[in-house]
Ligand SMILES: Nc1nc2c(c(=O)[nH]1)N[C@H]1C(S)=C(S)[C@@H](COP(=O)(O)OP(=O)(O)OC[C@H]3O[C@@H](n4cnc5c(N)ncnc54)[C@H](O)[C@@H]3O)O[C@H]1N2
């Protein structure tokens with residue numbers, strides 16, 4: 053067990069904890085080929101180079117007429133020698149004439165300029181142009197979008213709709229992607245019951261399961277669960293051992309703090325090792341990381357907002373790296389604090405904030421409650437505002453804001 057601050061009483065910084073997690077994440081190697089329609093959200097396993105140009109030939113950007121620029125003269129009436137609809141082959145232009153064509157029509161060989169139809173007047177069988185166009189006007193050159201041999205998408209990219217469109221544009225029908233990860237979700241706690249069941253005194257509904265499976269589904273992971281795990285050392289060890297046999301990563305919620313009903317830490321140490329415990333973050337302090345029988349393990353604190361924040365800020369980058377993604381850290385944006393707080397905290401804080409636009413300046417203010425047991429404030433919030441350790445907040449301070457839309461919490 054290297055570098056574990058586990059029992060030293062000292063909290064490890066967020067940055068060093070995150071670095072430790074990312075360094076420890078092994079990217080999956082197995083790939084599979086999927087059809088383009090099935091590839092949304094999957095992680096590309098190989099660079100894709102284009103074997104053709106897009107567009108494949110010069111074509112018109114407008115409905116109008118193609119001419120050779122050298123033939124243009126003020127007031128000249130051009131005979132219309134050919135009509136080329138998009139998708140149909142064009143003959144070479146007869147010099148001195150105009151070719152009727154449409155947006156996307158191939159430019160006939162010898163033509164080099166397109167005049168849009170709004171700038172043309174029909175004169176009997178011919179056409180006269182208003183003003184003098186410039187050579188090359190309204191022509192989309194072959195390869196304007198993509199050239200043969202261009203690398204269009206890099207391995208390690210999560211495929212978004214626009215990636216699928218670009219792949220289709222170069223004729224790719226299927227792609228090699230990394231296999232999906234299976235994540236075991238363990239929710240510990242004798243107090244937990246599932247929605248749909250009665251909730252007698254002393255019990256609460258298991259919300260973390262749904263937050264976690266939602267977040268994992270946004271990452272394209274499959275979920276395995278043993279169900280709610282009772283607060284005993286035996287049940288905890290049994291669930292962890294089972295999970296290790298099923299999943300690429302085990303994520304638990306709860307039971308990771310210091311009470312005698314918190315069995316996660318000792319169970320992980322009994323079956324494997326704990327490499328990190330407790331970070332200087334709020335919420336989410338008792339976060340744990342280790343391995344169970346060789347399967348990586350991330351233990352999230354039980355409080356529902358701690359689960360959301362620690363998953364997004366720590367488990368998510370870890371999972372992205374495991375999935376083969378290159379850019380695993382979320383982008384943040386500078387906003388101004390729309391509030392004051394005279395006291396700085398000893399932990400880096402991830403505040404659920406609402407962002408408002410005040411005459412073009414973005415101001416972030418905390419959603420109603422920041423208690424880690426309150427999840428409803430995350431529903432009101434637009435994302436997380438990062439307040440560094442010991443920072444006293446003054447109205448107008450520039451701070452990093454990570455929108456939920458940036459990190460899959462949408
Ligand atoms: N003496 C100390 N007590 C606590 C400390 C500490 O340093 N010293 N740390 C606190 C902090 S910070 C956190 S965060 C929590 C985390 O505790 P656990 O990870 O052991 O979580 P639990 O005690 O099991 O649960 C905490 C809280 O969350 C509720 N919960 C748990 N699971 C679910 C679920 N699946 N769905 C909904 N709600 C859930 C649970 O009922 C508790 O209320 O420890 C503090 N204590």
Ligand code: MOO
Nearest residue numbers: 335336337358424
């Ligand atoms: O660290 Mo805990 O998540 O604040 O309540």
